[in-house]
Amino acid sequence: MTPSTESWFIVKQASHTCKILSSAELEAIEQTDETTDADAAPTRWGPFETQNQAIAKRVGLIRAGKCQPS
Numbered sequence: 001m002t003p004s005t006e007s008w009f010i011v012k013q014a015s016h017t018c019k020i021l022s023s024a025e026l027e028a029i030e031q032t033d034e035t036t037d038a039d040a041a042p043t044r045w046g047p048f049e050t051q052n053q054a055i056a057k058r059v060g061l062i063r064a065g066k067c068q069p070s
Contacts, residue, residue, distance in 0.1 A: 007047030008054035010061065014042075018067035020054045023047065 007023040021029070026044075045061070048054040061067040 007049070008051050009044050009046035009048070010054055010058050010067075012043040012067060016068040017070045018058050018061055019070075020051065020058060022051075 009021050009023065009026050010018050011021055011026065011029075012018050045057060046054065048057065058067065062069050
């Protein structure tokens with residue numbers, strides 16, 4: 001079995017909640033989103049090697065007031 005090379009990202013949504021997405025999910029969203037304006041692009045953090053690292057970062061972002069809990 002080969003080790004997973006998937007990366008994880010945190011994406012801030014319009015509702016100010018932050019969602020954890022895999023690199024494949026993020027790529028799919030970016031392909032369907034035709035927005036080219038940099039100001040309209042969602043804020044994101046990452047990549048993180050594991051989903052657990054992304055979860056820990058999201059908790060920190062919520063505590064810092066950068067994201068709302070879902």
